[in-house]
Amino acid sequence: MSEHVVWTQWDDLNVPSKFKRLSPATTPTEAGDFSEVTFYVPTYLGGRPALELTKKMPNLKVLQVPNAGYDDALEFLRPGIALCNGRGIHDDSTAELAVGLTIASLRGFATFVRDQDKGEWVNKNYESINDRKIGIVGFGSIGSTIARMLSGFSVEIVAFTQSGRDNTNAITDLDKHLPTLDVVILILPLTKESKHLFDARRLALMKDGALLVNVARGPIVDTQALIKELNSGRITAGLDVTDPEPLPKDHPLWKAKGVLISPHVGGNSSAFEKRARKLIESQLNLLVQGKPLNNVIVAGN
Missing domain, CATH: 3.40.50.720 (NAD(P)-binding Rossmann-like Domain)
Incomplete structure (x- = not known):
């Protein structure tokens, strides 16, 4: 198994060579195997169903939500899972x-x-x-x-x-x-x-x-x-x-x-994707360097 298995909504996210990249193209949310995933970014605006997928991830180490708000993610944490938010993206x-x-x-x-x-x-x-x-x-x-x-x-x-x-x-x-x-x-x-x-x-x-x-x-x-x-x-x-x-x-x-x-569109603009990718790629580079992650809300054990 790779050092980290990363699932995000982007098929072309830049991932360190030591890491394995998964996305809807390789691992669809409806029927994919998420058992290897260690770093998970729920699909933006995916709501509760996107967070529910964490229950299919026994090896999850980092839950990186793409929102600044994280209150809805707290119930999906288990011992050993770190929660990071999307501070700065929106x-x-x-x-x-x-x-x-x-x-x-x-x-x-x-x-x-x-x-x-x-x-x-x-x-x-x-x-x-x-x-x-x-x-x-x-x-x-x-x-x-x-x-x-x-x-x-x-x-x-x-x-x-x-x-x-x-x-x-x-x-x-x-x-x-x-x-x-x-x-x-x-x-x-x-x-x-x-x-x-x-x-x-x-x-x-x-x-x-x-x-x-x-x-x-x-x-x-x-x-x-x-x-x-x-x-x-x-x-x-x-x-x-x-x-x-x-x-x-x-x-x-x-x-x-x-x-x-307005229908909760504060972060849902053309500015989202560029900023979200930049934050997530930065987090992955910190992981590969063995450095602490940014935007940590709950530290994993």
């Missing part, structure tokens, strides 16, 4: 969507599209992103990229991290800042602590007329509480993630007032 794509949702929501793009469908020319004054105070909750690689992209506008950035590191504000201090923020962008991991971080009480603390943008994970926001606030007309929202997901056709969030919804 920074630019997710950040640009966060900025895009912010501008589109503030400037009424959804209304423009609806008016265009009806052939109606309706001129109305909307909010500018400029002169806004914007909170970024979660200031890792994507959060800091959002801040960099926003630096070209006349905005004030207020950053929040769990610990309040590097001159950011601690998330525990959110409550005193929320009434002052015009826009709140969520880009933090889903954990037991962050689930329903924005519940009815915290949503009520948001400034009248404020915009909530969620490009993190749906359950960070209490959906029913959000719907109630939206339908009151007090706040608006731009959501790339929802709870549940995918959002059922008849879910009341679709028809809530003042909400713009």
Whole structure:
């Protein structure tokens, strides 16, 4: 058996000569033999079925997910399996969507599209992103990229991290800042602590007329509480993630007032493949050199 057997979605991934490369062309997900696989990269957007394949990999040593979020992968870990995430792959794509949702929501793009469908020319004054105070909750690689992209506008950035590191504000201090923020962008991991971080009480603390943008994970926001606030007309929202997901056709969030919804496409852009390949090939080169991997979330035994 090779030193490592690598399965990814790419048939032409550059793999060190000591390693064996598998892909859907040689080892299809439906009927392939995964017993040799030691380094596995689930197909991007493969969801739970892609993670379930780890149960067919008795020799798995590294589970390298292609997403920054890894909460859904934790249940598939076994002793001896290291989990690495895709930190860095989606920074630019997710950040640009966060900025895009912010501008589109503030400037009424959804209304423009609806008016265009009806052939109606309706001129109305909307909010500018400029002169806004914007909170970024979660200031890792994507959060800091959002801040960099926003630096070209006349905005004030207020950053929040769990610990309040590097001159950011601690998330525990959110409550005193929320009434002052015009826009709140969520880009933090889903954990037991962050689930329903924005519940009815915290949503009520948001400034009248404020915009909530969620490009993190749906359950960070209490959906029913959000719907109630939206339908009151007090706040608006731009959501790339929802709870549940995918959002059922008849879910009341679709028809809530003042909400713009995209179907969890933060990282799913033309920028994904080049960055994903580069990270995975770098990880494999670290393995062949006997060096520690990057982006380790859980260390294997």
